[in-house]
Amino acid sequence: MVPLKMAEMWATMGSTIASFMFVWAIIRQYCPYELSRFFEKYTHRIMGSFYPYIRISFHEFLGDRLKQSDAYGAVEAYLSANTSKSAKRLKAEMGKDCSNLVLSMDEYERVTDEFQGMKVWWISSKVVLPTRSMTYYPEQEKRYYKLSFHKKYRDVITGSYLEHVMREGKEIRLRNRQRKLYTNSPGCKWPSYKQTMWSHIVFEHPATFETMAMEPEKKQEIIDDLLTFSKSKDFYARIGKAWKRGYLLYGPPGTGKSTMIAAMANLLSYNVYDLELTAVKDNTELRKLLIETTSKSIIVIEDIDCSLDLTGQRKKKAEKSSDDEMEKQNKEVARKEPKEHGGGSNSCSKVTLSGLLNFIDGLWSACGGERLIVFTTNYVERLDPALIRRGRMDKHIELSYCSFEGFKVLAKNYLKLEIHPMFDKIQRLMDETEITPADVAENLMPNSLLDDAERCLSSLIEALEIAKEAAAVKKAEEVKDNYKNEEENSKLQ
Numbered sequence: 001m002v003p004l005k006m007a008e009m010w011a012t013m014g015s016t017i018a019s020f021m022f023v024w025a026i027i028r029q030y031c032p033y034e035l036s037r038f039f040e041k042y043t044h045r046i047m048g049s050f051y052p053y054i055r056i057s058f059h060e061f062l063g064d065r066l067k068q069s070d071a072y073g074a075v076e077a078y079l080s081a082n083t084s085k086s087a088k089r090l091k092a093e094m095g096k097d098c099s100n101l102v103l104s105m106d107e108y109e110r111v112t113d114e115f116q117g118m119k120v121w122w123i124s125s126k127v128v129l130p131t132r133s134m135t136y137y138p139e140q141e142k143r144y145y146k147l148s149f150h151k152k153y154r155d156v157i158t159g160s161y162l163e164h165v166m167r168e169g170k171e172i173r174l175r176n177r178q179r180k181l182y183t184n185s186p187g188c189k190w191p192s193y194k195q196t197m198w199s200h201i202v203f204e205h206p207a208t209f210e211t212m213a214m215e216p217e218k219k220q221e222i223i224d225d226l227l228t229f230s231k232s233k234d235f236y237a238r239i240g241k242a243w244k245r246g247y248l249l250y251g252p253p254g255t256g257k258s259t260m261i262a263a264m265a266n267l268l269s270y271n272v273y274d275l276e277l278t279a280v281k282d283n284t285e286l287r288k289l290l291i292e293t294t295s296k297s298i299i300v301i302e303d304i305d306c307s308l309d310l311t312g313q314r315k316k317k318a319e320k321s322s323d324d325e326m327e328k329q330n331k332e333v334a335r336k337e338p339k340e341h342g343g344g345s346n347s348c349s350k351v352t353l354s355g356l357l358n359f360i361d362g363l364w365s366a367c368g369g370e371r372l373i374v375f376t377t378n379y380v381e382r383l384d385p386a387l388i389r390r391g392r393m394d395k396h397i398e399l400s401y402c403s404f405e406g407f408k409v410l411a412k413n414y415l416k417l418e419i420h421p422m423f424d425k426i427q428r429l430m431d432e433t434e435i436t437p438a439d440v441a442e443n444l445m446p447n448s449l450l451d452d453a454e455r456c457l458s459s460l461i462e463a464l465e466i467a468k469e470a471a472a473v474k475k476a477e478e479v480k481d482n483y484k485n486e487e488e489n490s491k492l493q
């Protein structure tokens with residue numbers, strides 16, 4: 001009997017509300033604005049005294065602000081991810097990167113959500129504001145989401161449920177955002193009209209850790225380290241450290257340092273700030289650039305050893321190194337300087353080592369968190385120890401010549417091959433000589449659509465044999481030189 005009475009009560013209440021709504025609609029249409037506001041106010045008051053539900057609205061735009069409200073955006077993302085399966089009327093829009101359709105609740109659609117056994121209802125709605133005469137702007141629509149729940153759940157819903165919706169919604173938005181690659185433009189002076197010091201393009205690099213050629217254990221260790229970092233907000237807050245982590249990637253050219261940065265950004269859905277140090281006028285400008293970076297980003301300084309002459313240290317080391325090594329290093333710097341930095345010794349940058357150290361762990365610790373800073377270099381021994389000490393560069397990762405495990409990853413990516421009779425020979429040759437992943441990849445790249453896997457593998461074997469021969473000749477020359485030097489020394493004595 002009780003449920004029947006309840007049903008009757010709700011039915012009566014429903015019809016009362018419907019009558020109110022009907023009367024109110026007529027009043028709103030025919031009465032002056034002040035009168036309709038008056039009725040609206042008192043209708044809400046009367047209904048509120050016996051209506052057991054609470055409603056919270058999330059408006060798309062607040063006041064006259066042109067920027068979409070963050071809370072509305074989070075609710076929208078949360079609802080399209082969690083309730084679009086139960087909604088019966090959906091609207092489809094192209095995602096920001098134009099690669100897939102995004103489904104969300106259509107206007108006036110109602111969905112149910114559950115949290116810790118409590119039911120809540122979400123309705124998407126809009127108000128159409130009348131157009132002002134003498135304006136050529138179209139009718140303005142103000143969209144909003146309305147959350148309804150029983151008043152006995154007030155504390156939990158306004159507390160932990162909304163916190164959960166906001167957190168999850170923000171995460172979904174970050175995952176789906178169009179990521180950007182920022183760069184500080186080259187040249188020493190900033191045009192005065194420039195609003196921001198970084199210019200950007202859409203970041204769409206296809207590299208992932210899956211496609212990276214390196215030992216599986218080492219790869220997993222780096223992935224775990226990155227994921228742990230991204231989930232450690234509370235940990236960093238507890239130990240009183242800024243939420244940032246430094247990575248030093250070092251190794252010969254073509255071993256995947258730049259590729260790994262793209263894979264890191266893709267793994268964590270971070271933006272990338274490619275900092276061109278030679279284009280930074282001085283330490284003040286460096287600080288300004290930093291302040292403009294946002295959280296969930298990777299700040300990259302590529303080839304840090306030839307970016308700037310940060311200390312006298314490098315010169316001292318260069319003097320000590322052998323002539324051959326010097327020549328090799330200078331060639332590499334010369335190769336990179338005009339191509340990538342356009343500055344080198346002619347650079348007008350006055351950034352100092354202490355400015356850079358402050359950049360890494362000084363002031364910027366105070367400007368929000370979740371940032372990775374990555375340095376890359378071909379010559380780790382050239383760097384000032386202060387720059388790369390643990391705590392600044394927390395993780396030093398060596399990227400080296402291609403191993404057989406690395407080759408297998410590339411063979412799978414490029415040729416869709418997991419096993420082949422020619423693999424044995426390749427493994428033997430790889431154990432005997434050094435080849436970079438970039439050279440392996442180059443050989444495995446089919447020259448035409450008709451090119452087959454065997455031709456690519458043969459080309460790699462040929463490259464490995466040439467590399468092996470060249471290494472043998474070099475070694476023989478070194479032995480000869482050493483012998484000559486020893487002979488000359490003994491003659492002098």
Ligand SMILES: Nc1ncnc2c1ncn2[C@@H]1O[C@H](COP(=O)(O)OP(=O)(O)OP(=O)(O)O)[C@@H](O)[C@H]1O
Pocket residue numbers: 211212213214251252253254255256257258259260377378437438439441
């Ligand atoms: N470990 C790797 N896994 C997969 N591909 C790689 C790897 N290393 C290099 N490559 C391939 O070689 C190309 C060059 O690599 P990348 O630019 O990452 O090298 P790098 O170490 O940054 O070189 P440099 O020191 O000259 O800047 C990449 O486009 C990629 O295709």
Ligand SMILES: [Mg+2]
Pocket residue numbers: 257258259302376
């Ligand atoms: Mg590189």
